[in-house]
Amino acid sequence: MEVMNLTCLLLMTSGVCSVFAQEEIPWSARHDLIEQLSKRPGFNYDESKVPDYVLPDSLIAEDGTPVLSARQWNESRRQEILNLFRDQVYGRRPTTEYQLTFEQTAEENDALEGKAIGRSMIAKVSIRNRSFSWPFVLFLPKKTKEPVPAIILINNRYFIPLDKAAKEHDPFWSVKQIIDRGYATASFHTSDVDPDRKEGYGEGIRSFFADGTPPEDNAWRSLSAWGWAASRVLDYMETVDAIDAGRVAVVGHSRGGKTSLWAAAEDARFAIAYSNNSGCGGAALSRRAYGETVAIITRGFPHWFCPPFAAFGGKESELPVDQHQLIALIAPRGVYVTSADEDLWADPKGEYSSIVAASPVFRLLDKTSIIEPQMPSLNSPRVSGQTGYHIRTGEHNLKDQDWTWFLDYADGLLK
Numbered sequence: 541m542e543v544m545n546l547t548c549l550l551l552m553t554s555g556v557c558s559v560f561a562q563e564e565i566p567w568s569a570r571h572d573l574i575e576q577l578s579k580r581p582g583f584n585y586d587e588s589k590v591p592d593y594v595l596p597d598s599l600i601a602e603d604g605t606p607v608l609s610a611r612q613w614n615e616s617r618r619q620e621i622l623n624l625f626r627d628q629v630y631g632r633r634p635t636t637e638y639q640l641t642f643e644q645t646a647e648e649n650d651a652l653e654g655k656a657i658g659r660s661m662i663a664k665v666s667i668r669n670r671s672f673s674w675p676f677v678l679f680l681p682k683k684t685k686e687p688v689p690a691i692i693l694i695n696n697r698y699f700i701p702l703d704k705a706a707k708e709h710d711p712f713w714s715v716k717q718i719i720d721r722g723y724a725t726a727s728f729h730t731s732d733v734d735p736d737r738k739e740g741y742g743e744g745i746r747s748f749f750a751d752g753t754p755p756e757d758n759a760w761r762s763l764s765a766w767g768w769a770a771s772r773v774l775d776y777m778e779t780v781d782a783i784d785a786g787r788v789a790v791v792g793h794s795r796g797g798k799t800s801l802w803a804a805a806e807d808a809r810f811a812i813a814y815s816n817n818s819g820c821g822g823a824a825l826s827r828r829a830y831g832e833t834v835a836i837i838t839r840g841f842p843h844w845f846c847p848p849f850a851a852f853g854g855k856e857s858e859l860p861v862d863q864h865q866l867i868a869l870i871a872p873r874g875v876y877v878t879s880a881d882e883d884l885w886a887d888p889k890g891e892y893s894s895i896v897a898a899s900p901v902f903r904l905l906d907k908t909s910i911i912e913p914q915m916p917s918l919n920s921p922r923v924s925g926q927t928g929y930h931i932r933t934g935e936h937n938l939k940d941q942d943w944t945w946f947l948d949y950a951d952g953l954l955k
């Protein structure tokens with residue numbers, strides 16, 4: 541901070557505006573925080589201990605052929621990478637046929653001071669005579685003539701029922717702000733779809749599809765199941781005339797932010813993935829092994845990833861993919877990634893570097909994206925074409941400020 545003020549002062553006295561000066565100072569982790577976190581043995585927060593690494597090249601096919609055209613990317617290379625993520629990281633979704641129905645259980649016509657219509661919904665998946673259901677809540681802005689863009693929040697914390705969402709402000713789902721900006725929005729709780737517990741398999745959608753049989757090594761795990769549920773909410777949005785289902789963003793924080801990226805990689809109908817503080821297994825490069833690592837996360841949360849991913853713990857350089865390729869899978873659509881200054885566990889630099897490393901794919905698809913290797917400064921969102929990024933002051937969380945900056949970016953792509 542002191543350094544920044546001094547730089548601003550020098551630049552201001554030399555006639556350069558202070559906004560420009562702040563923009564010029566790339567973020568780096570606070571030394572006091574690194575020192576404090578490094579007291580716990582077994583975790584790396586020291587940039588000098590990040591191993592040298594070479595990222596897998598998204599534009600070289602498995603057989604060594606260079607990928608030189610959008611056609612090659614769309615017709616084969618993208619599928620190769622998608623399959624690697626399916627088999628090695630998040631697991632494959634089932635191909636079993638199912639029926640999907642939606643039931644509206646309540647409606648509020650004057651929600652949010654009369655600005656929105658709110659609906660309590662149940663999504664029901666049926667396979668022959670068995671069914672599985674989970675609730676979600678939807679708000680539609682009233683003041684619109686045309687179908688509106690929408691935002692689906694994958695809520696990894698709790699279910700927010702209609703009356704609560706309409707009455708109490710919760711920054712985690714900043715409904716009023718989203719509606720005021722002219723978007724519809726829906727949200728569901730991850731654990732209602734697949735319990736967020738090591739031992740929760742038997743109660744969730746994965747076990748429902750498998751009719752109770754244990755999952756194969758490359759079968760979908762919870763993150764993928766939650767992302768799949770976001771696609772089912774999008775299925776509902778496709779039936780709502782007031783929503784333009786071609787302009788829907790999927791949003792998640794932390795484990796939800798890992799999920800939003802994978803949801804958009806699997807389902808090309810999502811126009812944007814917003815991944816907030818997603819860290820390891822989300823936007824952060826696994827090969828940096830900074831903060832949370834593949835070994836740590838797969839030990840703590842074995843139900844999130846399929847077992848092959850765990851086998852790369854401590855051997856990240858052998859991973860056939862890295863997380864920049866998860867972002868590349870979403871190209872040419874939009875990707876917005878964020879970090880928080882105090883959230884070194886999620887490796888802000890690794891989260892930012894992923895976007896930059898995905899840029900050759902955006903370029904191949906004729907789209908602009910962030911290419912600057914240096915991080916932006918604190919609280920200065922950087923947006924370039926399809927991608928955006930900010931690092932905010934404070935802790936690991938999804939806050940009103942994150943939503944505001946994300947909506948600014950989304951307005952640029954969706955309006």
Ligand code: GTR
Nearest residue numbers: 793794795796819820832837
């Ligand atoms: C942590 C986990 C992170 C992140 C976070 C969250 O315990 O290590 O990967 O997902 O939970 O979801 O809040």
